[in-house]
Amino acid sequence: MKLNNIDFNKLKYLSVLAEEQSLKKASELVGVTNSAMHQSIKKLEKEIGDTLFFRSGNAYIATDACKQILSFYHEFEIHFNNYLENKEDGDISGIIKVGLPINFSKTVFNKVLQNFFDHHPHISFHVKTGKSQDLCNRVLEFDLDLAFIDERSIQKLSDKLHVTNSFKEELQLSCSKDFFNSHLRSKKLSLSDQPHIAYSESFGLLKSWYEKNRLKFKAPETIHIVDNLETIKQYVSDGFGVAVLPMNAINQNSSLRVVKKDSRGVVNNILMIQNLDYIPSVPVKKLLEFI
Numbered sequence: 001m002k003l004n005n006i007d008f009n010k011l012k013y014l015s016v017l018a019e020e021q022s023l024k025k026a027s028e029l030v031g032v033t034n035s036a037m038h039q040s041i042k043k044l045e046k047e048i049g050d051t052l053f054f055r056s057g058n059a060y061i062a063t064d065a066c067k068q069i070l071s072f073y074h075e076f077e078i079h080f081n082n083y084l085e086n087k088e089d090g091d092i093s094g095i096i097k098v099g100l101p102i103n104f105s106k107t108v109f110n111k112v113l114q115n116f117f118d119h120h121p122h123i124s125f126h127v128k129t130g131k132s133q134d135l136c137n138r139v140l141e142f143d144l145d146l147a148f149i150d151e152r153s154i155q156k157l158s159d160k161l162h163v164t165n166s167f168k169e170e171l172q173l174s175c176s177k178d179f180f181n182s183h184l185r186s187k188k189l190s191l192s193d194q195p196h197i198a199y200s201e202s203f204g205l206l207k208s209w210y211e212k213n214r215l216k217f218k219a220p221e222t223i224h225i226v227d228n229l230e231t232i233k234q235y236v237s238d239g240f241g242v243a244v245l246p247m248n249a250i251n252q253n254s255s256l257r258v259v260k261k262d263s264r265g266v267v268n269n270i271l272m273i274q275n276l277d278y279i280p281s282v283p284v285k286k287l288l289e290f291i
Helices: 008-020 023-030 034-048 064-086 102-119 132-140 177-184 204-212 229-237 247-251 282-290
Strands: 053-056 059-062 094-100 123-129 146-150 161-176 196-198 223-225 242-246 256-258 266-275
Touching: 008 023, 008 034, 008 059, 008 064, 023 034, 059 064, 094 132, 094 282, 102 123, 102 282, 123 282, 132 146, 132 161, 132 266, 146 282, 161 177, 161 204, 161 229, 161 247, 177 256, 196 204, 196 229, 204 242, 204 266, 229 242, 229 256, 242 247, 247 256
Parallel strands: 094 123, 094 146, 196 223, 196 242
Antiparallel strands: 053 059, 146 266, 161 242, 161 256, 161 266
């Protein structure tokens, strides 16, 4: 087996499992499922041609072959970290291919990028925006170094992905100020009788907001289905009805407001994903440290 065929992610898993001796604890520490950790170690054993662990009850005990590999890996890790520490951050250059949900790229990540550029002016980004499932597929196909996805929009994540929680965003039911004054201030019609704008026919976010605020949701007579955040914001601004929007988007538009000032928002987790078999470049490592 040649060095250029070694996946350093697997060596990292090997190191953590040898130290923890528990598949569950090791998996939690590196942010992967038990199954993904187990498969990774088994694949490494097959590639190297040696048994790396033996079992003693639930404990994973490193074999002599495993200890020898880890001695080389830890020495390399020390030298590589010393190199990175001695290298000026501003000298690091490269391109990071990142995938973003459309709404997240407009409201949150722009601020993150600006702060990152201030520290790393020679690192540039190739940004792909799209639906979360498409971004997952691109990460699995190595078209992207990493991606950020909406947790709510994915039913099941592949066990070939490394997943970490990165950001939380609050979403609130909102409308234009003019719409509020003409339709909601008098309270002649209930909120559920107003036109609604939804991201999908399942009304997922709308239902979540109603449930969060202990209100009964019934499908309104007038409903607009739009799967693009920018278009939904425009619909709301133009007075077509109410919709669930990120608080960042509401605060940035002076014509918008929340429907109920004391309402409880829906919290959406933004997950960061990478392919388990992906070896991060130095620019990507710097972004991960920054985030």
